[in-house]
Amino acid sequence: EPEVTQTPSHQVTQMGQEVILRCVPISNHLYFYWYRQILGQKVEFLVSFYNNEISEKSEIFDDQFSVERPDGSNFTLKIRSTKLEDSAMYFCASSEAGQEYSPLHFGNGTRLTVT
Amino acid sequence: KNEVEQSPQNLTAQEGEFITINCSYSVGISALHWLQQHPGGGIVSLFMLSSGKKKHGRLIATINIQEKHSSLHITASHPRDSAVYICAALLVRGSQGNLIFGKGTKLSVKP
Numbered sequence: 038e039p040e041v042t043q044t045p046s047h048q049v050t051q052m053g054q055e056v057i058l059r060c061v062p063i064s065n066h067l068y069f070y071w072y073r074q075i076l077g078q079k080v081e082f083l084v085s086f087y088n089n090e091i092s093e094k095s096e097i098f099d100d101q102f103s104v105e106r107p108d109g110s111n112f113t114l115k116i117r118s119t120k121l122e123d124s125a126m127y128f129c130a131s132s133e134a135g136q137e138y139s140p141l142h143f144g145n146g147t148r149l150t151v152t
Numbered sequence: 153k154n155e156v157e158q159s160p161q162n163l164t165a166q167e168g169e170f171i172t173i174n175c176s177y178s179v180g181i182s183a184l185h186w187l188q189q190h191p192g193g194g195i196v197s198l199f200m201l202s203s204g205k206k207k208h209g210r211l212i213a214t215i216n217i218q219e220k221h222s223s224l225h226i227t228a229s230h231p232r233d234s235a236v237y238i239c240a241a242l243l244v245r246g247s248q249g250n251l252i253f254g255k256g257t258k259l260s261v262k263p
Contacts, residue, residue: 074193078255079253079254079255079256080195080253081253082250082251082252082253095250128195130195136183136185136200136242137183137200137202137242138183139200140200141185141187141197142197143187143194143195143196143197145192145193145194146193146195148193
């Protein structure tokens, strides 16, 4: 069965550094999402992406965050200057149609540790 | 404030028991997702529903739009069902909208 893949599985970085989290969504899916989960807390929506542009973003997704679909397969989340509070599990997801019409397929997540 | 509340927070059951997890939300939604988060952290979608009832194997999800409430039932529970179950509500704002997640219900099924 097709899967959403995320790399790396664990990233350690120093405060102030830039990180890029990578995701390969399922190939025929059109909608892409990033979520994060701080340890012990609930999952939070960051951003949704459709037709090569951001369709919605949350308050968390400020100017230090950006997303790109640089080619036909990858979907990346960049954090420009990491802070300690960015430490979390970041999940990528994709869906065939919008979230009110089709289920989400999640990757296994990237655990980001900012020191 | 848009909230999704789940109950109970923690649930311990004996193998074979019937389990119910509840989810209530405070605003109008266009769909509700039930997710399962494994101990290793991975998330799997169980159901996406906007009305009525859906069944998949031993899992049943129901939603009552008027009462702003959804339930997830597990029949004949098994230790492999042990996981965190999360409901997430899609606000009425368009299909790319913002999913609001509950805090999850941690289920432990003992053999």
